[in-house]
Amino acid sequence: MAATPTRFPNATRRIACVTGASSGIGRACAVALAREGWTVVISARRAADLDETVRLAKETRQAxxxxxxxxxxxxxxxVDALxxxxxxxxxxxxxxxxxxGRSVAPVPLEEVSLEDFQSIVGVNLVAPFLATQHAFRIMKNQTPQGGRIINNGSISAHTPRPFSAPYTMTKHAITGLTKSAALDGRAYNIACSQIDIGNAESAMVGAMKPGGSLQPNGERIQEPVMPVEHVADAIVHMASLPLNVNILNQVRSTPLSSPLSSKPTLSSPCKPSWRRRCRSSGAASRARRCLVCNRRLAVAGM
Structure with missing residues (x-):
């Protein structure tokens, strides 16, 4: 019985593909992988910005x-052409x-146009599904067999923002794709992981800065961000793991002062109508968290 390969091939070239590499997280990850010796194919709509990513990569490593x-x-x-x-x-x-990935300006769910919805689903969900199909075909049939797929999920795969239904839907669906691909790929040494990123300093997050980010209580605040290089370091680490080791999901959140962190702090409490308030105490009640602000509360009879 042939030995099961557990690492990326020890060859001259390790080939990576990074989509959305014209700026932000994708650019930082492409540069970081190139610095570590990967050959990186990058894709995005804006050719000039891709060329800038190439230039930055060569600044860190001439070869x-x-x-x-x-x-x-x-x-x-x-996607097929790529x-x-x-x-x-x-x-x-x-x-x-x-x-x-892409998003649109926050609007009430009932006002989302079909055109915007289909555009978000096309880029955020259909494209990674098709790309994963292509990757499976290549990785299953190459020698040595196998490889790694990493999906950019988002904190929105756990906690939605107000008026973000299409984007949030796609990010929850990406989690399903990740889990299914991890299961289906196991027999072929294909590992599939997901990284759920908080407020990294990208163009998408930057678009929220001028007026502040909309909060569940209707306020807008300036949220803290983290450098995209932190995300790139995590991607390089995940990419370097043996193929029999898989981080199914990694959350890279922002500082604790951010509403998207695991222990958010809002400038004012949720409106009473937005959460179930404590109606009793003692053994009959159990600790729960508000679905909006994540604060602990006791809910009777649950």
Whole structure:
């Protein structure tokens, strides 16, 4: 019986693909992987910004090989073209970071246009599903067999923001994709992980800064952010693990003063109508957390 490979191939090249690499998290991860010796194929819509990612990678390591492939991953044919390029140029794939994503300005659920909804689902969910399919086909049939897929989930896979139904739906669905791919890939040495990121200093988070981020109580506040390099370090660590070791889900949150952290602090309490208040005490009540602000409260008879 053949030995099961447990690490990325000890070859001259380890091939990675990073989507959404024209800025923010994707760019930082592409640069960090290139610095560690990976050959990185990067994709996004803006060709000029991809070229800037290549330049930054070469600043950190002159011999870095970073190949830009412009395309709109909201179009299935562009996803196909990206992976055709990887097959043609390298014949293998060791790491896929499904990072590309988009959101729209927060609006009440009933006012979300079908066009915006379909656009978000196309980029945030359909594209990573198709990319994962392509990665499976390559990784199952290459020698040595296997590889790693990392999905960018989001804190929104756990805690929604107000008026963010389409984005939040896709991020919950990504968790389902991650778990299914991890299960289905196990027999082929394909590991699948997810990283759920809080407020990293990206263009998407930057768009919320001018007026502050909308909170569940209707206020807007300036939320703290963390450098995208912190996320990149986590991705490099996950990518370097043996394939028989898998971090199914990693949460990279912001400081505790952020409403998206595990112990959020709001400038004022939730409105009484937004949460179930404590109606009794003693053994009959059990500790619960508010679904809006996560504060502990006692709810009777539950």
């Amino acid at each position: 870095a090989e970073v190949r830009p492939f412009p395309g709109d991953l909201g179009k299935p044919e562009d 992976f055709d390029f990887i097959r043609r140029e390298y014949g293998r794939l060791d790491l896929l970071f499904n990072n590309a």
